[in-house]
Amino acid sequence: MRIGFLGLGAIGAPMAAHLAKQHKLTVWNRTAARATEFAATHGAHAARTPREAAAGAEVVLTCLPTSREVAQLLDGPDGLEAGLGRGSLLIDCTSGDPGTSREIAQRLAPRGVAFVDAPVSGGVSGAEAGTLTVMVGGDEEAFSRARPVLSAFGKRIERLGPVGAGHAMKAVNNALLAVNLLAVGEALAALVKAGVSARTAVEVLNASSGRSFVSEALVPERVLTGRWPQTFRLALLDKDVGIARGFLRDIGVEGPLLELAGELLGQARAELGETADHVEAIRLIERRAGVEIRG
Ligand code: NDP
Numbered sequence: 001m002r003i004g005f006l007g008l009g010a011i012g013a014p015m016a017a018h019l020a021k022q023h024k025l026t027v028w029n030r031t032a033a034r035a036t037e038f039a040a041t042h043g044a045h046a047a048r049t050p051r052e053a054a055a056g057a058e059v060v061l062t063c064l065p066t067s068r069e070v071a072q073l074l075d076g077p078d079g080l081e082a083g084l085g086r087g088s089l090l091i092d093c094t095s096g097d098p099g100t101s102r103e104i105a106q107r108l109a110p111r112g113v114a115f116v117d118a119p120v121s122g123g124v125s126g127a128e129a130g131t132l133t134v135m136v137g138g139d140e141e142a143f144s145r146a147r148p149v150l151s152a153f154g155k156r157i158e159r160l161g162p163v164g165a166g167h168a169m170k171a172v173n174n175a176l177l178a179v180n181l182l183a184v185g186e187a188l189a190a191l192v193k194a195g196v197s198a199r200t201a202v203e204v205l206n207a208s209s210g211r212s213f214v215s216e217a218l219v220p221e222r223v224l225t226g227r228w229p230q231t232f233r234l235a236l237l238d239k240d241v242g243i244a245r246g247f248l249r250d251i252g253v254e255g256p257l258l259e260l261a262g263e264l265l266g267q268a269r270a271e272l273g274e275t276a277d278h279v280e281a282i283r284l285i286e287r288r289a290g291v292e293i294r295g
Helices: 012-022 032-042 050-054 067-074 098-111 123-129 140-150 165-193 198-206 213-223 234-251 256-272 278-289
Strands: 002-006 024-028 059-062 089-092 114-117 132-137 154-161
Touching (some): 002 050, 012 032, 012 123, 059 140, 089 098, 098 114, 098 165, 098 234, 114 140, 114 165, 140 154, 165 213, 165 234, 165 256, 198 213, 213 278, 234 256, 256 278
Parallel strands (some): 002 024, 002 059, 089 114, 132 154
Antiparallel strands (some): 114 132
């Protein structure tokens, strides 16, 4: 298939690398050097504009920070919309917001372009391994066209409902990650301050009912070791919690835990900056508690 891919960021690049193995791939990235380097490494073509990346492609994928950038990319004579042909399919793998995606789908429908939101979970390592979970929103027909393309990097590929449903699922998932990250950080900081060995506390937690992905994977790999690799920016997790808060408000469900997590993450983002990794939120908890969770 002829496929276009826009957004070669931390997770977009390894996803696109899988597509390049199976399809004729054209890539575009805002910082052009990244696209040129990717194309040279993976045997793809680097487009100069979003329009060129979409021209002649049956399927186009986007993986940008938020839905706002996706909508902006559609605009203008060199924009994505100008390049998308009748009968093509746009798959948005951004962790975006349901409302903007519905607007995008409505905007493209009269041009005969189908749209699905298809955010992913599993992190950079999951993208590299080709084992991502993909949460799709869109009609059955568009989903059946998207599925074989998504299987290049996805293991569990699930349709959740109409356009926007994938984004809602993803935002709620990441909101749970955020709540858990903060809660585990607070709990361990308290235990360590009380004199419990950090490693023992984590091992006991992971053999008990309070365990989670954060305590089983992120804390041993990053917090206990004091290594803070940059894989998923705190700013992006903050954005996801904001989407989840909006989603709950829209459907009339109270979410006080989520509201608080959003406030705390916002503070962490302001203090640590736009490039900090999400797990570094625990660093802030450590700093405030006056302890380090290492072992
Ligand atoms: P990065 O910040 O690493 O990359 C962002 C990408 O978007 C880059 O290619 C960047 O281009 C491009 N970009 C940023 N702003 C614009 C703009 N205004 N116009 C055009 N392109 C732009 O993000 P990730 O790859 O980590 O994340 C991408 C999406 O995937 C996000 O929605 C995120 O929430 C989601 N996600 C990320 C995961 C992860 O582990 N990293 C896990 C699951 C989902 P440039 O190179 O020029 O900066």
